[in-house]
Amino acid sequence: MEGYLGIDVGSVTTKLVLINREAEVLWSTYRKTQGQPIRVLQGALSDLYNDLSPRVLGVGATGSGRGLVDHLIGADVVKNEITAHAVAAIRHYPKVQSVIEIGGQDSKLIIIRDGVVVDFSMNTVCAAGTGSFLEHQALRLGLRIEELGSIALNANAPVRIAGRCTVFAESDMIHKQQMGHNLEDIVAGLCEALVRNYLSNLARGKELREPILFQGGVAANRGIRAAFERELGKEIIVPRHHNIMGAIGAALLALETTPPESRFRGFSLARHRLVSTSFYCDDCPNTCGVIEVSDGESVIARWGDNCGKWSSALGS
Amino acid sequence: MRIGIPKGLLFYKFGELWQARLRAAGLEVVTSPSTNPEILEAGLKHSVCDLCLPVKVFFGHVHALKDDVDALFIPRGVRTEPDSYLCPKFIGLPDMVRAAIRRLPPVIDTEYNVKERSDEDFWKEVFAQIGHKIQKTEEINSPYPFCKxxxxxxxxxxxxxxxxxxxxxxxxxxxxxxxxxxxxxxxxxxxxxxxxxxxxxxxxxxxxxxxxxxxxxxxxxxxxxxxxxxxxxxxxxxxxxxxxxxxxxxxxxxxxxxxxxxxxxxxxxxxxxxxxxxxxxxxxxxxxxxxxxxxxxxxxxxx
CATH class of the missing domain: 3.40.50.11900 (Rossmann fold)
Incomplete structure (x- = not known):
């Protein structure tokens, strides 16, 4: 068995896929990053090895932790999530014109025409319209995140909730609860607030033409999808692999480059005891935070310094 | 006499010109270092209210210079062309700086307003504030020296x-x-x-x-x-x-x-x-x- 490995280390979840030369998904995993990307990566690699023991022909990394993957595992392609998501979407739906992607901490809108990205937008600092926001609210209502969608679909009259800021949304939801609105209407209101927030932040001035794909972890929520369809008056397609599209895109990019020899460091890495530490370099006023990963006594990777003094001191 | 110019805001338009002019008059001129985390931090700490980021950072530059110079050069930027204005934050900059940061050396806050006065008059007042006699210097004109x-x-x-x-x-x-x-x-x-x-x-x-x-x-x-x-x-x-x-x-x-x-x-x-x-x-x-x-x-x- 051989294939191309795509790794998407996001803020909340980590995704790995293995695809063959025909771009079919042979194996995939979707797990929580839980603030420990190194350990989660090791676990996923070890599972892949136990399941298939594949020969890895190339590695593509994406997600906010793509640099980490590159330093730790060795990647042939390191790409931003927007390109990765677009590549996967176009491969699976060549006619796609818009991609809505909502992940754990960020959301994106990608506009595609004739198979080429022509415009995109991405939310900035605030996580108000994203998965973390939903998860936090689910927790507060004592629900599992998976339940939110189906509960929302049972609403009769969704309440209006301020979705611009999580702090306001939360007080607004509490207020509506105390007034006596039922759970379904509140949850549906939450979904609508998120969609309104997304559309006013990201879709402002952009034309969402069909087919519209909805990717990312939040696409599993049927309530959000329904709210998008209501708000836009258009059909929203949720791809089968919606939650691992970023990783698929990264694997496709690795396939596209077909490296003669992959930089992949091998599965044995999963068995090592890797420890990461960090320090601030005081040699200049930039005070870069330097991250260091060591395997036993030896430092295997170091990054984060602007000038390259620490990362290059490592040699090979 | 040592004059300090904070490296922010109008410095990026007139900095080279200002330095040359002040130096030609025989003054020692220093600037703050390029923006760095310390300057940003000091700026955030000293800014008066919800200002835009470059103004906050400017306060950090003032902070980095103030103990090291005899005077600070912070002209009040009103008009750089006759028919429009700079943002009010430029107009009020010397006052905001004085209000926000304590133990400042004298601030040279001559008004820069091309509609009201000539370039020559501007420098006349600058040197009057500094207490220096004006010395004729050749025309130095290099807008946007940092574009290079x-x-x-x-x-x-x-x-x-x-x-x-x-x-x-x-x-x-x-x-x-x-x-x-x-x-x-x-x-x-x-x-x-x-x-x-x-x-x-x-x-x-x-x-x-x-x-x-x-x-x-x-x-x-x-x-x-x-x-x-x-x-x-x-x-x-x-x-x-x-x-x-x-x-x-x-x-x-x-x-x-x-x-x-x-x-x-x-x-x-x-x-x-x-x-x-x-x-x-x-x-x-x-x-x-x-x-x-x-x-x-x-x-x-x-x-």
Whole structure:
């Protein structure tokens, strides 16, 4: 068995896929990053090895932790999530014109025409319209995140909730609860607030033409999808692999480059005891935070310094 | 006599000229270091209220200089051209600085207002405030001295050069301050992309204003809008990035104006809003995606 490995280390979840030369998904995993990307990566690699023991022909990394993957595992392609998501979407739906992607901490809108990205937008600092926001609210209502969608679909009259800021949304939801609105209407209101927030932040001035794909972890929520369809008056397609599209895109990019020899460091890495530490370099006023990963006594990777003094001191 | 010039805001327009003029009068002139985390931190700590980021950072520059100089040079920027104004934060800058930071040396806060007084009169008053006799100096005129590409920067272009360039528009104190703009220029260059800046001429600015529903009120915003127009029309530019700093009143209007009235559909265009919380990773993601977009677009066109 051989294939191309795509790794998407996001803020909340980590995704790995293995695809063959025909771009079919042979194996995939979707797990929580839980603030420990190194350990989660090791676990996923070890599972892949136990399941298939594949020969890895190339590695593509994406997600906010793509640099980490590159330093730790060795990647042939390191790409931003927007390109990765677009590549996967176009491969699976060549006619796609818009991609809505909502992940754990960020959301994106990608506009595609004739198979080429022509415009995109991405939310900035605030996580108000994203998965973390939903998860936090689910927790507060004592629900599992998976339940939110189906509960929302049972609403009769969704309440209006301020979705611009999580702090306001939360007080607004509490207020509506105390007034006596039922759970379904509140949850549906939450979904609508998120969609309104997304559309006013990201879709402002952009034309969402069909087919519209909805990717990312939040696409599993049927309530959000329904709210998008209501708000836009258009059909929203949720791809089968919606939650691992970023990783698929990264694997496709690795396939596209077909490296003669992959930089992949091998599965044995999963068995090592890797420890990461960090320090601030005081040699200049930039005070870069330097991250260091060591395997036993030896430092295997170091990054984060602007000038390259620490990362290059490592040699090979 | 040692005069300190904080390296922020109008420094990025007139800094070289100011230094030359003061030095020619026999004064010792120092500037604060380029923006760094310490300066940003001091600026955030000393700023009076919810100001825009460059003004906050300016306070940090004042803080870095104040104990080391006999006087601070912070002219009150009112008008840099006869028919429009600078933002009120420039007009009130010396007062805000005095209100916010204690134990300051004397502040030279001469009003810079090209409608009310000549350049010569401006310097006369500057030297009167300093207590120096004016000495005739030859005309020194170098607007935007920082537009020039720095050699060391362009040498960072290690990877093979890609065949396109990106225009970066925005206020000089954001575009040319490599720490404040989160190193975005360096980052674009590292990807092998050429960065193009443009300072439009007064005539081009007037021409641009005539294409808008109404002339813009603020001088710097006029320059930004005109430079975006130039980038839209220029063959030299394949994509446009507009840098805006959070909390900038005029630019929140300008961004809308540009997006609504100008032909930005013609080229890949992206506006980036920067504040002190902007994460480097998020910024890099957007820059990389933007470059990829242009790259893939050009490849398909070439086919």
């Amino acid at each position: 590409d720095k050699k060391e920067d362009s040498e960072e272009t290690e990877r093979q050069a890609r065949a396109f360039s990106v225009g970066v528009a925005g206020r000089p104190y954001l575009v040319y301050d490599n720490y404040l703009n989160k190193g975005i220029i360096r980052h674009i260059r590292r990807l092998g992309i050429e960065v193009v800046f443009q300072t439009p001429s007064a005539e081009y600015i007037r021409e641009t204003m005539d294409t808008l529903p109404k002339w813009i009120y603020w001088s710097m915003a006029k320059e930004v809008v005109a430079s975006v127009r130039w980038m839209i029309e220029s063959e030299e530019v394949d994509g446009i990035i507009l840098l805006v700093n959070a909390g900038c009143g005029p630019d929140s209007f300008m961004t809308e104006l540009i997006e609504r009235t100008m032909d930005i559909q013609k080229k890949p265009y992206m506006s980036i809003n920067i504040d002190e919380h902007t994460s480097d990773v998020g910024l890099q993601t957007r820059v990389e995606a933007f470059i990829d977009m242009i790259d893939r677009r050009m490849k398909t066109k070439a086919l």
